[in-house]
Amino acid sequence: MWFCVNKSSDESFLDYSNRLIDIMLESDGFSTSDRYPQLISFVGKTGEGKSTVIKMLIGREKAKIGGTKSFPAPVNGLTDDLISTSGDVHLYADPATHHEKHPVLLADCEGLGGGQNVPRAKEHQSMYAVKCLFPRILYTFSDVIVFVVQEPRTFQSDVLVNLVEWAYSSIENAVNQLVLPHLIITLNRTDNAINEE
Ligand SMILES: Nc1nc2c(ncn2[C@@H]2O[C@H](COP(=O)(O)OP(=O)(O)OP(=O)(O)O)[C@@H](O)[C@H]2O)c(=O)[nH]1
Ligand SMILES: [Mg+2]
Numbered sequence: 001m002w003f004c005v006n007k008s009s010d011e012s013f014l015d016y017s018n019r020l021i022d023i024m025l026e027s028d029g030f031s032t033s034d035r036y037p038q039l040i041s042f043v044g045k046t047g048e049g050k051s052t053v054i055k056m057l058i059g060r061e062k063a064k065i066g067g068t069k070s071f072p073a074p075v076n077g078l079t080d081d082l083i084s085t086s087g088d089v090h091l092y093a094d095p096a097t098h099h100e101k102h103p104v105l106l107a108d109c110e111g112l113g114g115g116q117n118v119p120r121a122k123e124h125q126s127m128y129a130v131k132c133l134f135p136r137i138l139y140t141f142s143d144v145i146v147f148v149v150q151e152p153r154t155f156q157s158d159v160l161v162n163l164v165e166w167a168y169s170s171i172e173n174a175v176n177q178l179v180l181p182h183l184i185i186t187l188n189r190t191d192n193a194i195n196e197e
Contacts, residue, residue, distance in 0.1 A: 002107065004088035005133065014133075019091045023105060027098045037105045038097075041138035041181075044148035045158060046111030049188035051075065053148060054092060054106050061096040071095045074108045089134055107142070109134050132169075139166040140174045142181045150189045159185065 003016035024037065042050040051074035058073040071093055094104035139145060147159050163183070 001088040002091035003137075020105070023091065023093045024103070027093060027103055035101050037103050038143045039105050039107060039138075039141055040144040040146060041107040041109060041142040042146045042148060043109045043135050043138065043162075044111065045150075048111065048148045048150045049186075050111065050146075050148045051108055053146070053186060053188060054108050057106065058092060058095060061094055065095055069095075071098075089138070107138055109138060135162065136166050136169050136173075139181060140170045143179075144182045144184060146184045146186055148186045148188050150187070152187060152190070155185070 001017050002019040003014060005012050006015040007013075020037075024035075042054055044050050055073040058071055062071050073092060074090060088110060090108045092106045092108065094106060097104045145163075147163070149155065149159055151158075167180070
């Protein structure tokens, strides 16, 4: 877990771990003070395949570089499971750039829509955190946002509306966002069958 929203009595608060620092220390081949990571954040509805895509990318890059070092990768959920498997934002290192000056980090955000149900990994996840807080934080700090979507027809209602809202709130509230993130829309799990008509 990188960060999450925890509840104590009736108050919610943002909690975070040392995951970012740990990844940076572990990969410190340069020992330079101007070494900083690039963040790629994966967002989208529950079950669209965010964790699967990250896992695939990490596996592919690891196979390319070889070696015995293990790189943690996300656990994907059950097929057509509407309950989110994770209740937090998790951070993973990209094997290919791990020791470079600007290592790429991959953030796996709990699925939008999963917050309506109780996430498996966390019982007290607030829907606000999942739908609004996590994506807004990630939008503000990310170099690239990858929006994973299964159904292209829901682009406007699922993707565009959310992105415009996060962008608006990020621009309104962030004082140090010098560069806006790039956006990649990933169509996952599409039907390969070609409609002849
Ligand atoms: N057939 C098929 N199944 C896929 C594909 N991508 C993901 N899945 C399956 O869909 C299920 C959900 O995928 P996840 O990667 O866990 O989805 P997620 O977006 O991370 O979901 P949350 O973490 O719950 O928000 C898993 O069982 C995957 O194996 C795909 O391209 N094709
Ligand atoms: Mg996931």
